[in-house]
Amino acid sequence: MSSSYGSLVKEAIVLLDKFIAGRQCLDDFMEDVSKDLQNMDTLHKKFILDVVSGCTEHKKLLDVVINVFYGQNGKCLSRGDRSQFVIICYLATFALDDLGLQRFSNIVKSLDIKKMHTFLTFFFTNLTTWIQQEWNDIYDAAYVEKHWIGPLLRWRPEIDILMDQLAVKMSRGSQVKKAQIKTTEPQEFSLTKPKPPPLPMPELIPQQEKCKPVPNSTYRAPKEMQMIEELKQKNHQKSEELLYEANIKQFRCVNPKKSEHTKKVTPVVKEDFDSKLKFNSFNSSESPSSNKSNSWSIKLNSAAILRQGALYDRQVEEELQRMERLVEGAREPSSFLQWQKEMREKDLQEELAKIERRRLEGRISYEEAAMARTRIMERNQKTAQLKKEETAQLMRRYAEKRLQEEKEMRDLVQQVAEGHKNSKTAKEKLQKFKQSIVKEVSEQGRELLRQALEEAQAELSRKFEIIHEIRAIESLPHIRVGNFDDTETAGHKLLGEMSLAELKERLALLKEAQQTEQQEKREHILEEKQNKKQLLLEQLDTIDLHRRALAQAAAIRKGERKARLGFQQSVTQDMTVLALQRKLEEKKHERQRLKQIESKKAKTSKQAAAHTVRHTETHNRKGLKENSWEELELSLERHIQKDTPYVVSPTETLKT
Known part of the structure; x- marks a missing residue:
């Protein structure tokens, strides 16, 4: 092994x-x-x-x-x-x-x-x-x-x-390998032996010129077909993936759980109702994230600090104006705000009850659709069973027809084989025709090679002429410039003409002036930054003071919020929601019952299909055995007729 x-x-x-x-x-x-x-x-x-x-x-x-x-x-x-x-x-x-x-x-x-x-x-x-x-x-x-x-x-x-x-x-x-190599042994010269006369050189056999080989592109399949096949495979794979995803995912409108949209919408609705209750008053502002004075939950930049400081200043001014109006005799809208808060909570409870009812109705419709789908599947299975029986009968008829056609084809093949005796002459004619085509193609190839050689010689001569011209240009003498004095002017007699040394000195003075100007700008920017930093520190102190006050107000409002957390219990106590839940349970039980009935029917249908398959296989085997025996009898009759052509077969006597 x-x-x-x-x-x-x-x-x-x-x-x-x-x-x-x-x-x-x-x-x-x-x-x-x-x-x-x-x-x-x-x-x-x-x-x-x-x-x-x-x-x-x-x-x-x-x-x-x-x-x-x-x-x-x-x-x-x-x-x-x-x-x-x-x-x-x-x-x-x-x-x-x-x-x-x-x-x-x-x-x-x-x-x-x-x-x-x-x-x-x-x-x-x-x-x-x-x-x-x-x-x-x-x-x-x-x-x-x-x-x-x-x-x-x-x-x-x-x-x-x-x-x-x-x-x-x-x-x-x-x-x-080294042992197999033998050393050469010297031999003595044989001066007495005459040299044999040299053999005449054989004449060169004229060789036929090689034909130009056929290019590989004639035997190569085009790339477009391969690209089309790859695109077909990619599209087929993509369609299978999409079909798989569509079968796995449930219908979004009848999802038994809460959809992602409702989960996103409910906190937004709550925040919207709370924000409508918060007017520009000091008491209704939000509480800070922490009660510590020096801890900042978010790192504020300078613009945010100034913006928040201005906001707190404006709130202080509004609060002072409100106090002045109250001193003068104006009324505070606290009772109206409480009534508005209660009404908004009531509207929120009704909206949540509507959402729950819609969810239950969608689930009920999903159960009804599943039951309808099972009924349609049962109907399709019955029709498919009838189709299978019809196709089995058609296949039996087709097999009998194919056996008859095969017998006829064998007779035709024997007749055609007798008529193909004169194919050698046709092959010889075809060979001569091919040889003539090859000669014509070789002559055309020689003409094309001659033209290509002439073009290459012309191109080579043109390149030699260009090279001679370049070498002649390179052989010319170069003009060399003398020494240069940087203190002298160029002598063009212009108004602002300067020497190189004077130009360098002026550029150095200009650079010093620019550096002093930049230093002054830096000092000015540092002074502005220091002033801005002092202003930001003052604003941070005011923001800290306001946040402490807001934290105290938030602790007071925290007790009021606990009383508003019982709205979900009222949603479950709604009578319509309870009725829909009972209806959903009934639909689920009915669907489970249909599934059990369907599984029992599937078992019985499998047993019946196995019985029909066994019956068809036995029938096909009997038909094949009878056909094989008939073919054996026919072959024996042909063999006997070849040996004794004048003897009449028993099948012919029966026919007569």
Whole structure:
């Protein structure tokens, strides 16, 4: 068993090369391979299929090792050996525990020993360094350490012994090659022997000119068809995903739980009602997030601090104006606010009751739709059963008709075979016609080559002329400029003409003036920042004072809010909601009862279908047996007529 693993690995290498070259689907490729390997033993077949499928599944991990190995040793290796390195790497990483060291060593020794030795030394020396890091980038580090790196390190001593054996075999092979080389032995000159006359040179046989090969594009399928197939596959996969999502998700309008929209809307409605109760008065403002004086829940910037300070100043002014109006004799709208608060709470309770009723009505409609769907499924199953019986009858008739047509086709094939005797003359004519076409094509090719040669010569001569012109231009002498004095002017006699030294001095003075101006600007900005910081500190003190006052007011309002938390109990006590809940329970019980009835019917229908299938199979077998006996009798009659053509068959006598 272990000795045959080398041949199995070689066959797996051939299949892996085919799969990489074909670029087809893995499942289709594995089905074709399993059909081709039907005559093989089941264990051998399973080993080959597991190796090929494992190499394709773990291609990303294996390519990390193989690509770097080819990058280092690519000069002395061929691309055709890539598959055997991939399979050895897969067996060492994933299947070494199942195979065992004896089978693995037999597989390695059945391949090229020198290549296997170099690959195994490369793999096990770099295993715990960059290979482990690359694998950790692809998979989890703990998983890689536990399942791949750890087992390989346990097998490391046995693998070292195997590599030593391979090195010994390599050294023996090199010694045998050196021993086979023989030294040259000198021979004495034979001066007395006359030289034989030289043989005449044979005449050169005129060779036929090679025809221009047909381009590969004629045998290659167009890319558009491949692109269309890929688009079809993508669209089919997308449609399947959408159908799967549509089947999994429930109908949103009849969701038994509260929908996300209602969950989002209820706190917004509550906040809206509370905010309408909060006017611009001091008592109705919100409480701060904490009671501590120096703790800030949100880090405010300067604009927010100034804005909040201005808001508190405006609130203080409004409160002072309100106090003045009260002193003058005005009334405070506290009773109206209390009545408005109660009415808004009542409206909120009614709205929540409406939402609960809608939810229950939606759930009831969902149960009714499910019951209607089960009834429609029962009706469809009955129609499908009738269709199946009709198709079974049609298939029986079709099988009988096909047997009759096959008999007629056999007779026609015999008649056509007799009429194809004169096909050799037609083939010879076709061969001559093809030879004439090839001659015409070769003549056209020679003409095109001559034209291309003339064009290339003209282009080459033009390039030589351009090169001569460039060399003539380069041979001209260069004009060199003399020494330069930076204190002298250029001599153009302009109004503001300056020397280079004067220009540098003026630029230095201008730079000093700019630096002094920037320093003054910095001092001015620092002074403004200090003033702004002082203003912000004052505003923070005022904000802290106001927040403490608001915290005291919030503690007073906290007791009032506890009295308004009993609105949910009133929603459940609504009579309409209770009636809808009872109706929903009844619909659920009815739906469960229909499900039980449907399951019983399905069992009975399965038993009846199995009985009909057995009956049709026995009928088809009887018909096939009768047809086979008739064909045997006809073949015997033909054989007898060939031997004795003048004897009348018993079937013909019966017909007469």
